Amino acid sequence: MATMADVAREAGVSVATVSRLLNNQETVSPDTAARVFAAIEKLSYEPNILARNLRRNESRVILILAPNVTNPYYAHILSGIGDVSTRLGYSALIFTTGDDLEREREGLDMLKKHRADGAILLATNIGGEWLLEYSTQFPLVQCSEYDPAVDVPHVSIDNYQATVDTMEYLISLGHERIAIISSENEYISTALRLKGYRDTLQKHGIMPRNEYIVFASRDYSFKSGKSKAKELLNVSPRPTAIFCISDTLALGAITSARELGHRVPEDVTVIGFDDVEHTTMFHPYITTVAQPCYELGKHAANMLYTQMNQGKEIHRQVILEHKLIIRESSAPAKTLD
Amino acid sequence: MATMADVAREAGVSVATVSRLLNNQETVSPDTAARVFAAIEKLSYEPNILARNLRRNESRVILILAPNVTNPYYAHILSGIGDVSTRLGYSALIFTTGDDLEREREGLDMLKKHRADGAILLATNIGGEWLLEYSTQFPLVQCSEYDPAVDVPHVSIDNYQATVDTMEYLISLGHERIAIISSENEYISTALRLKGYRDTLQKHGIMPRNEYIVFASRDYSFKSGKSKAKELLNVSPRPTAIFCISDTLALGAITSARELGHRVPEDVTVIGFDDVEHTTMFHPYITTVAQPCYELGKHAANMLYTQMNQGKEIHRQVILEHKLIIRESSAPAKTLD
DNA sequence: CTGTTAGCGCGTTCAA
């Protein structure tokens, strides 16, 4: 492996010149530059990243904190982060937290140990004041979820507007008895979706009913979607539409509806969220709000990169487009029930 | 940030002593050891990984080559690799190849650039002689897929035996007209499963029929499973069982069977492979061969670690247990058809 | 059992 000294010798210059050429765009005469490049070529020199890292005091690693990496939603985000960071010369330190606060702190401590230069947090709960201890010292980006009260840059979709869009759609279909399967978790997205649900109902003069609002497990499990939908479908009068804040939940709800003898969408409309689960593997294909997961990941990585390398102020908040995708699980409300 | 020199000064010893204590278990008197540990504690010293890496000439990064990271099968393996490597002090360089040979080479070149110390390959095709160029220089481990003709350590399940088990089960159920949805790809697993299918049939005196053997897309897409199953179900006489080499394919096959008016499993049995797709989200729950994906990833990471750090010879081949999980999509063949 | 010392390869003053 050729070293910078080898290149310098070959080109008849000093290591400083080679270094300058490779890094800053500092003034190097075109003549010597050419010689140096020739030498680099000839010796097929590659800078030693390890030495560079030590000298620059950076690890070239980005820390990724995620509840897990197998949930397709996170997997897609991770994919975006991975592609960008690999291209930018970074590796990933994947730290799975299982949505546990202790583990999150433990993960962020990797920053203190210099195992990473910055971190992307995939699922922080509301109540993230503790994050400030880290955000003042290290570059941080929150992806998808964030705490609005904590000043850490984030990228996400507009969960409130997405829900309003969905609710307006449902209402335009003639639905009035609209239920929601929310979640027990503490994500901002969950809170905003619930608010969007309530607000839109009220805007149309429909009183939100507590019996129509249920909370599934923190991780949106299929099973809890199924059982919560069952509760909902036994309420009288029965809701004609169920808005689920995740596709898995919607899948569970559809299964439940079927087991109870209701047709989807003829008897009950079911809508999901995310569009990453297998929304089109079974009929009815699920009407859902698509999130640009891969793009979310890409943006997060780029934002972190900017923060780490340019030091310059970046956008504290980036909102990506969502899209309501109408498929088969939604239909007009029946006039008679 | 305290440095090793600080610790040495504080403890009244030399940096060499501190270093010895932290690394090799070399002889250090209990007395001085105690003093050093006290100093470390007091200064809350953390070794500078960057300096260590330079000195040891290692990046503490492992390269992961995968077609993608969103397919749940790979996601689970990645999860296992991630957990182990994070614990061992390694980061991951995730390089997605899209199952493209050029990209694979490009990925492995990260090794030459010293961006990683070793690599785990998640889906090498048969015909991997080109791998030798790398395996002689760098620690490599193949996970799940491998080329038996290339001497690179690998971890996987016994695909042949798993298929034999499945086929024996099918035959014990009275099935004789058994079809298989294989794949166009060049994976060893695909070849072994096809061989297991043929061998078991012949062992029982059943002639494999070409019309019962079809090949789905390289990536086991739901869509191709669906269309290939359709072909199969139109063959006369119709197969009474379809063995699919992936769950996604099985999901497609079930959908197809339904659309053609066949009940699963009453009219046709469908079996999958992997148990990572949503095998229990819809009825019939899919009978499938479970692979220990997470464990596969863990083993791969550990094997690579051993190879990288102990230099000692490791097992060239590790076979993990598979398990046939009988659920709802399989049933005895009807005596009359 | 412990200390001294020489680099690992690079980036970056400071001088020229």
Added chain:
DNA sequence: TTGAACGCGCTAACAG
């Protein structure tokens, strides 16, 4: 525009 030289923090001879 270029070069000499130092040091990032650590490990590993080598000496004692």
